[in-house]
Amino acid sequence: MKRTLTALAAMAVVSAAQGAVERIEVVERVPFAPGVTFGEYGAYEKIRGIAYYALDPRAAANASIVDLKRAPRDKQGRVLFSSEFVLLRPIGAQPTTLLYDVNNRGNIAILGQVNGRSPAYNDPTTAADAGDGFLMRHGFSLLFSAWTWDVAPSAPSAAGTPAPRPLVFAPPVAKGVKGKVQNEFTVNAPADIATYAGMRGLTYEPATPNDPHAQLTARARPDDKRRPIARSTWRFVEPELKGGPGRVQLEGGFQPDTIYELTYVAKDPYVTGAGLAGIRDLLSWFRDHPFENAPAPRNVLMFGISQSGRVIGRMLHDGLNVDEGGKLAFSGAYLQVPGAGGSAGFNSRFAQPTRHPSMMEEHDYPADAFPFTSAPARDPATGVTASTLDKARDKQGNLPKLIVANTSTEFWNRGASLIATTPDGERDVAPADNVRIYGFMGAQHYVGRSSKRAPFTACVSTSDHYLPMRALIVALDDWTVNGKQPPASAYPQLADGTLTTVADYRAIFPKGFGLTPPAQNLREPRLDVGRNFAVPPKHGDDYETRVPTPDADGNDKGGVRLVELQAPLGTHTGWNLRAPDTGFAWATSRFDGSFVPFARTEAERVAAGDPRPSLEERYANRDAYVAAVRAAAERQVVAGLLLAEDVERTLKENVGLYDSILARDSADQSCNYLYTQ
Structure with a gap:
């Protein structure tokens, strides 16, 4: 049809x-x-x-x-x-x-x-x-x-699927434009051939096939000097799939613990x-038109997760939320796990949208830049005062209503503290009146389902922040349609001591139960690409980023207190260190947190030297734990951070994990028990 x-x-x-x-x-x-x-x-x-x-x-x-x-x-x-x-x-x-x-x-x-x-x-x-x-x-x-x-x-689908x-x-093309493109990549295991595009993505290929002037370099850390690799020792090879990203082959092979970078001249940027x-x-x-026998919508909202949330951030930063007629294209938006907000990606020459910096990689790719906050803040390095919403008003001066939510992982790996502090990390900056900020403490970038430690050192975090997301989506609709205020912002802050430095975090974090915090988080790169989008960009002093303060159990303070932290079964962190055999043991996973359960009994705790109180000490029995979870869930419902329809799911998930921890063989160090329910 x-x-x-x-x-x-x-x-x-x-x-x-x-x-x-x-x-x-x-x-x-x-x-x-x-x-x-x-x-x-x-x-x-x-x-x-x-x-x-x-x-x-x-x-x-x-x-x-x-x-x-x-x-x-x-x-x-x-x-x-x-x-x-x-x-x-x-x-x-x-x-x-x-x-x-x-x-x-x-x-x-x-x-x-x-x-x-x-x-x-x-x-x-x-x-x-x-x-x-x-x-x-x-x-x-x-x-x-x-x-x-x-x-x-x-990859091609199986027969019959x-x-x-x-x-x-398929964007328009700026024909005739040329410029340098850099492609950073790593391998988790030795490999003769590697793809050089970003995560699950494509890149601009050389303007000259098999470019003899292309340069391949290696270095151990993002800020290290690049070491050139002789052009005679490597070559371009065909993509694995037709239309897929290009690949390179290196004599002696690519090795873990090394950042490789391939640079060449490309043409015709999108x-x-x-x-x-x-x-x-x-x-x-759609806002203005009936469509296929249905009326125009009563309301228009946007939603984006991770990269997609950063797209919304860039639209707001560039005023691309206001149409050619001067009207808001959407009345509200929910940015889920956008880290520092996304004010620098997706709209530049030779942009590679899939790339973004984390602690270990891609520090030359613009993803976030000053301004970071929805209310005006001053950048001490430049003296400029600005906000992310300076261009986002319609011709009547209206702004969309915004919800911005990050997990603990974004504070470690994506500069999330910057959306509510000054660029030097010294002072809090309260969100604008049309913005609510939430921090899902103890959660990781997505809800974990991995039953393996590899390629990291700890089991992933088990907390479920998808349930408060559901409540906040409904709240955003009510806010934009009916004017009903959503839950108050809840995120770690400097003023109340729930946001701190990595050094303080490491000093406070409990010791002796198998988790050692990383030595650093991502300090968001300050880049200057100039008017001609220079490659590599000039680097200034990094923006200062902070992390949530841990409590005596190692769980983050402040923010949205998920049920998993109100009735805890263990320590949930926003970071998970990489396993040494995959390289970069000093760095954290890009997206994953950690979970270590409490000892089941006091005897087990003492034998292990675990400083955290045991489950036996916290909850007299299973019924007591069920009651604690139900009470925490009901508090979340009252706070507007959990829907009544999701209380039973919360009980099932948390009590199921409780049962799995008690049934677990204490000698079993795998993560299989986490997802048996």
Whole structure:
């Protein structure tokens, strides 16, 4: 089924000035999760389509898009492109909140974390793909579209199974532009051949195939001097998959514990900022138009996880949340685990959106830069005072309402403290009135499910921050539609001693139970790429970052007290050290925290020399632990950080882990017991 929708004739006349979506083409319309109804919202449908855009490089709303004026234009001076989209919505013609999920490296993310099930083949179709139906039962229409180009192809599907359907953007190209591109990579085990693109991504390939002037270097740490590797000892090899990232082969092989970097001249950079403008304009179109026999939505929200949350941060920083007509494209946004916020990636020449710095790698790739805070703050190094929202107001002066949530891991590995402190880490900066900040303490970047320690030294953190996420999504909708205030911000701060230096953290952290804190966290790089996006960029003094203060159990203070920390079964940290055999033993995992359970009995605790009180001392019996979990969950419900419908799930998860710890063979050092329930 294909049909094309155009705006009203009157709107079409002014489309170049006030709207960039020229037309919408519907290519598929089918039931979603056939046979399933989602509470009062009933059955859902899936609509797959293509949006066609025309951006005016002369419009003030597009002035921040890097290299847009260098892209090819039509006879009217507009830059043309398109993107695929997928819409899930109730079949009944009723107004709903349109929730746009910024896909992560081409993949739909929100269904996996919020509904509990990632859609098979990235193509939401079946009842299983709906997970527990949370977002549908709460009446959200879900919109996904292509916004980035650097999505590596997947391996061929097994016979008889559908091919994955990532959402991949084909941006405009700045033809004739050349520049240096650097590609940093590591290996976890010795290898003769390595891929040099970023995580699950693509990169710009050399302008000259098998470039004889390309340079390969090696170093042990990010700030070490690069050691050139003779060009005669390595060569380019074909991608493993057609259309996949390039690879290099080195005589003697690549080794762990080494950062390799491949640099060469590339050409014809993509106008990556057009992908962000495409999101803006697709939302603006849906905001104002009835679509396929349904009214325009009552509300428009954005949601992004990790990379996708940073996309929203960059849109706000560049004013790309305000359309060509001067209106907000969305009334609210939820940025989940964006670290320092994402004010520097996704809109620069030769941008590689998949790359971002962590403690160990990619310190030359812009992902975050001053300003970091939603309220104005002064950068002592430059004397400039600014905020992330300086360009985000509509023509009436309105700002979208924002929720920003990080876990403990982002404080260690992604500079999360900077969104609420001065750049020197010396003073707190309270969020703007339209912003709420939350820190999910004891949680890691995603909810862990690994039953192995490798490639790290500890079992991963078991805490579940997806449940408060569900409550906050509903709260954001209530805030933007009804004006109901969401829970007060809750995050570690300097003033109350819940945010501190790494040195203090190490001094306070309990000793003698198998975890030794890292010597450093990520100190966010201060980069200067200049007007011509120099490679490598100039480095200034790093921004100062802080970490949550631990308590006597090693659990982080401040922030949102997850049930797992209110009724603890062990120590949950935001960091997990790399295993020595994978290299970089001084560094932390990019995304994972740690969990070490308390001893079960006092005798077991004394024998092990564990300073933390045992489970036996904390909870008289299983019933006492169940009561503690239920009381903690009910406190979270009152605080607006847990929905009543999720209390039983919280009990099941935590009591299941309690039972697994008690049943565990104390000699078993594996992590298998964590996920038996």
